[in-house]
Structures are given as structure tokens and as C-alpha cells.
Amino acid sequence: MSYARGVLLTALATLTFVTLLITSSSLGAQAGAQAAAQAPRTVQDGVYTAVQASRGQALYAQRCAGCHGQALAGASAPALTGDLFTNKFRMEPLSALFIQIRYAMPPKAEANAQLTSEQAADLVAHVLKSNGFPAGQTDFPAADAANSPIGWPPGRGVGASSAPSPSWYSPTGNLAQLMRGVFFHNSNLIFSIQEAEAKDLPSPPITRPGELTTFDWGLMAYAGWPSVENASTALADASALLMLPGLRCENGRAAPNTEPDWIKFTDGMISVARRSYRLAQTKNKEALSKFTLDLSNACNACHRVYRDVGGRGGAGNTSGRCMHR
């Protein structure tokens, strides 16, 4: 990465930013004018029909109830009614619920078992009805549902009070996504101090020489010991997310974050990540290299009990995860 290229990319990024600002303010003005004429519709305004919801109900019984429960109250998979559920989805337009059902449910469905957009729209109607939102005169349209601007009523909804409640900030992803997105890369960066000099971290990508993506460039923007410090603080602070109410394993089981040993493993993780931060601050390669063993032990301590038991963790069989060994 040359300095010139960095400057160029930064300049490009700034330009894009400015363009975005310009477009969004003019779009904002248009939207404002429209909003004055017509307030944005919300799920409170009758955005599906009773007939559509009953089609959805029949399909739900066949395709969804086995995991989410007949009454949507949750079984092996999470509940599709209640505060945690609605508070999770109300921060996005209704299109988010459609996308989740249409593209991700049932999990890992074979190509020939995937839902159509019409089926997913019917299921959205059934979920809305089950959450007490009123039916109206027109179906929730399947066409372009992934871009539907229908929203939720303002505010935090059921269970809202003036004091922030933990159910406001339920996680977007599951535990596997948190691990793969944050824990894996940041701990690997720290582990690589065993093989590399800190000044070479993160190593420049060699797969596409001369064709750096913004991601490659970004990796190199914060290099050397500070990158090891950043990875350590990211691990320490992201560990608090292991305690979030509503966090689940990919298999739908709640992360057991009221169990004393889960809390102990989380404390252990925070403590080793902080120690790694301190060692990175001292720039002591040898001490940190040795310490990476403690770091991997902190990951394994939890994995041994909640992830990798009797084949539960591997070979695609993840059904026993998030359950005490």
C-alpha cells in the first residue's frame, strides 16, 4: 500500500460521502414533501388482509410450527410474538421481516423447498395478525416486498418505558455470527504475533497484488502494535455482548447467559483480552506470544462446555450447542 494510494482512496471515500450528502438532502426534501401529503404507513394501518393471514396460518402450520410453536410462542426456535420479537424488528421497515422469512427460513432449505415471495408475504401477514396488528383492505404485496417502505409505529412499542430496557437492544445476529464476525478475526490477529513482527501486522494481502480492495486498504490503515491493541480491546468489549438478553445460538437456543459458568467464561475472556491489550501496549512480542496460549484457553474453556461436546460442535451437527455439556 503506497501512501499515494491511501490518499487517493481517502479522497474517493470523501467524494462519495459528499455525493451521498448532496443526494440525501435533496431526496430528504422530496420525501419531506411527500410525507406532508401522506404519512408513512405502519403495521398499525391495516397492511394485510384477513384472507391473506389465514393463507399464511395454514402454511405456518405446515412449514414453521414444528420449530417456532403452533401459537408462535417459540419452541426449538425463537418466539415470533412478544416484546423481544417486535422490538427487534421495529428498528427496520417491515421489509426486514419479509426478507428474514423469504430468504432465511426454513433454515438451510433445499432449493426446491424455498418459499416463494407470495408465501413469505402471507406468512408476514400471519405474524402481524398474531402480534395483534389489524387487518385491512389490501394484501401485503409480495411484489417488491424486500423494499417495502411500510414501517412500525414510532416509539419503542410494547414494554417501552422512559428508562432504556435491555429488550431495546436485542442482537441482530446469532452467536455464531458474532464469533465469526468479531471473535475469530480479532483473536487470529493476536495469535499471528507468534509468527510475525508486529510492524507487519496485519500482513498485506497477497492474493490480488496491485488490486487492493477498500477492505485490504483498511486493514493496513491501522497497522503494527496499535492493530494488536485494537484487536484486544475489540475482543474485550465485544465479550459484553455475550451477556445480551435475546442472544441465541444459530440453532435457536438461547445463549445460556444466566448460567454461572457462562458468566465465568465471559469474565475469563474479558480478563485475557485486557491482558493482551496491556502486553500490546508494552510492545513485548515474546510475552504476548506466550500469552496467546491463555487467550486460546479462554475460548476453549467455553467451547468445551457449550459448543464442542460429543460431536455436537463439528460435522455440521450443531443441534446441542448453547446447552450445557
Ligand code: HEC
Ligand atoms: C428447522 C427449524 C425451523 C423452521 C422449520 C423454521 N424456522 Fe424460523 N428460525 C429457526 C431458528 C433456529 C431461528 C433463529 C436463527 C438465528 O437467529 O439465526 C429462526 C428465526 C426466525 C425468524 C427471526 C426471529 C428473530 O427473533 O430473529 C423468523 C421471523 C422466522 N424464523 C420465521 C419462520 C417462518 C415464517 C418459518 C416457516 C416458513 C420458519 N421460521 C421455519 C428455525 C426454524
Ligand code: HEC
Ligand atoms: C462464553 C462462551 C464462549 C467464548 C468465551 C467464546 N466462544 Fe466461540 N462459540 C461459543 C458458542 C456457544 C459457539 C456456537 C455458536 C452457534 O452455534 O451459534 C461458538 C462458536 C464459535 C465459532 C463458530 C464455529 C462455527 O460453527 O463456524 C468460532 C469461529 C468461535 N466460536 C471462535 C471463538 C474464539 C476465537 C474465541 C476466543 C477468542 C471464542 N470463540 C470465545 C461460545 C464461546
